[in-house]
Amino acid sequence: MRRHGVFKMGIKRGKKKDLKKLLLGYYESLFGAFGPQGWWPGDTRFEVIVGAILTQNTAWSNVEKAVRALKREGLLKPATMHSTGVKEIARLIRPAGYFNVKARRLKNFTGYLFKNHSGSLGRLFNTSDNGLREELLGINGIGPETADSILLYAGRVPEFVVDAYTKRIFSRHSLISEKAEYGEVKALFMENLPGDESLFNEYHALLVKTGKDFCKTRNPLCGDCPLGGFL
């Protein structure tokens, strides 16, 4: 019984060490191939948050149009967006798709920000209590990926962001199952990489770049993907 437990631990630790090297190897290959991605594409923390909500299941090129429209109307500030009607916001973010739900979600966020943090992103990210992620998840329209994107890219909090590309790439490499849940995939990275905000930032950005270029949903082939050697 006891020996069995020790045996299992030995296997586990061995695997974990391999995973650390493997995941860093993936990272080094991608960084070597593509270099720094300069994420998040956005000038301010609030713009990052807005982009994170608008890009839900949506091509980034469409999000850019919506963000430009909001910027043009002076709405890329918590206070102005908070005091603008949903209809008006929906009209402006039309190119991003799902414009009615997303307009509501943007206002859900600013509503939360003013209710709980005096409308200040500085206060939001400086709340020393570690329940911020749960608070964000409590906002209707903010799920695990959006919450982690906000924390990592707007707040520089070391939370690994998992998206469809991440799942697709690593399930095709048999490191996770095809239907692994968000938290499971996230744990793979959080438990096997140093908790470095800068590393998480670049890693996720590189995975998105890789996914867009080499890991389309339909295409079973990988072309000249720099991760080809890991298959």
Place this chain on the structure above:
DNA sequence: TGCCAGGCCGGGT
């Protein structure tokens, strides 16, 4: 022309 994109929610079983 149809399929896809940096998800999430609500209702049903």
Place this chain on the structure above:
DNA sequence: ACCCGGCATGGC
């Protein structure tokens, strides 16, 4: 706990 339909535009 799982499964599913809905949400919607623009690019290829």
